[in-house]
Amino acid sequence: MIRLPYYPGCAVQTTARNYAISGIAVAEKLGVELVELPKWNCCGVFPSLATDDLMRHLAPIRNLIHVQEMNDSGVVQNENRVVTFCSMCFHTLKEASLFVKDEEKLGKINTFFEREKEFVGGVKQGYKGGIKALDFLEVLRDIIGYEKIAKEVKKPLKGLKVAPYYGCLVIRPREIGIDDPENPTILENILEALGAEIINNPNRTQCCGSYHTIDRKDIVAKLTYDNLIYPIRNGAEVVVTCCPLCTFNLDFRQKEARELHRDLKEIPVMYYTQLMAIAFELDKQFYGVDLELHHVDPRPLLKAKNLY
Amino acid sequence: MDLAEKVKSISGEDVLSCYQCGLCSGSCPVRYAMDLSPTQVIRLVQIGEVEKIFESNTFWICSTCFTCQARCPRKINITKIMEALRQIRLRRDQDKIALSKIPKEELKIFPPIALVSNFRKTTS
Ligand code: SF4
Numbered sequence A: 001m002i003r004l005p006y007y008p009g010c011a012v013q014t015t016a017r018n019y020a021i022s023g024i025a026v027a028e029k030l031g032v033e034l035v036e037l038p039k040w041n042c043c044g045v046f047p048s049l050a051t052d053d054l055m056r057h058l059a060p061i062r063n064l065i066h067v068q069e070m071n072d073s074g075v076v077q078n079e080n081r082v083v084t085f086c087s088m089c090f091h092t093l094k095e096a097s098l099f100v101k102d103e104e105k106l107g108k109i110n111t112f113f114e115r116e117k118e119f120v121g122g123v124k125q126g127y128k129g130g131i132k133a134l135d136f137l138e139v140l141r142d143i144i145g146y147e148k149i150a151k152e153v154k155k156p157l158k159g160l161k162v163a164p165y166y167g168c169l170v171i172r173p174r175e176i177g178i179d180d181p182e183n184p185t186i187l188e189n190i191l192e193a194l195g196a197e198i199i200n201n202p203n204r205t206q207c208c209g210s211y212h213t214i215d216r217k218d219i220v221a222k223l224t225y226d227n228l229i230y231p232i233r234n235g236a237e238v239v240v241t242c243c244p245l246c247t248f249n250l251d252f253r254q255k256e257a258r259e260l261h262r263d264l265k266e267i268p269v270m271y272y273t274q275l276m277a278i279a280f281e282l283d284k285q286f287y288g289v290d291l292e293l294h295h296v297d298p299r300p301l302l303k304a305k306n307l308y
Numbered sequence B: 001m002d003l004a005e006k007v008k009s010i011s012g013e014d015v016l017s018c019y020q021c022g023l024c025s026g027s028c029p030v031r032y033a034m035d036l037s038p039t040q041v042i043r044l045v046q047i048g049e050v051e052k053i054f055e056s057n058t059f060w061i062c063s064t065c066f067t068c069q070a071r072c073p074r075k076i077n078i079t080k081i082m083e084a085l086r087q088i089r090l091r092r093d094q095d096k097i098a099l100s101k102i103p104k105e106e107l108k109i110f111p112p113i114a115l116v117s118n119f120r121k122t123t124s
């Protein structure tokens, strides 16, 4: 068993519980124990892109300090990696870790933590640098490997037509992304290892509309239509995602997208970890499909394919 | 500091290296909803007419997708320029959205990351 520090973030504890429940179980099956940070806070979700904005880096840096503390208290040994499922958490933690490579900025942030010890809730040390944020997809590709994934498959997803969708923050910008920003393959490789049939999705790296889902639903509805209609026309039965916000927009905004274009058929949206749990034939509770978190219920499709 | 200088200093980007090829605008998934294209925005920063950008909705419509950043042949981080424009507005005026305006039924279903990221971009 490899033990890796794990940062959950708020999404996988609420609307995306199905992501973490399936992901943690899948990791364990593959010999990776995800050890939750004893203390963590919201990552801040989007890093500030302003060069002069140090304040918005405090939240992610504080999480990186908690990884240091895990090492100090012996929960993990010499482990400078921290794993997330959520693309937004991953992006923010990694961006912050790169931002403070500038020593002057790090110095200021650490001075703040030192001065405001009480206020920032028990941060006992400054950030020393060197903690690496990993997306769980990287753990699968680089630490576990596709071959080992294929070996764990008990029930191949034969004949299940899946279209991968990456969104933005796990592949862009280049310095942060885990794969080629124009032509990523990591989801395809995992789905292939599970025995699924990969359907070409030309919009798999296009934005889902992100936070506009709050105040510009119309934009998200248009993008949802664009992002789903091509895979559907190419024969996809399910769209596979890795980000809780993409998932929300692609799944829940189908309603608004259909108001724009009536030809949009319903299509379920699932996390790759859910399909892994199914292919590994784990206990059904780890599929995360019974939690009423899906807008388009994937169960009828899974049943029709003898996968549930 | 004049506004164009401010955009440059907050974004850390050298807008003068843009040669107006239009690739950023052609790649932008939300260009259709923008008054000015990203290319036009960069041009206006180059010639110091930032006030004109503030009459547009472009930097609010940008969804921080980094597609333009990934593709710009001059390696300009346009996404950061959009952020700088938002920041100048937010630091000067009021917040762009109010929590009280969001319908209650919707608030119940939103993932927390949708709310927090929106507030990151639309409130100061
Ligand atoms: S892609 Fe780059 S060089 Fe081309 S117009 Fe946009 S900012 Fe200018």
Ligand code: SF4
Residues within 6 Å of the ligand: B024, B027, B028, B029, B030, B031, B038, B061, B062, B063, B064, B065, B066, B067, B068, B069, B078, B079, B082
């Ligand atoms: S980052 Fe903004 S301006 Fe650039 S392509 Fe995406 S939405 Fe358009």
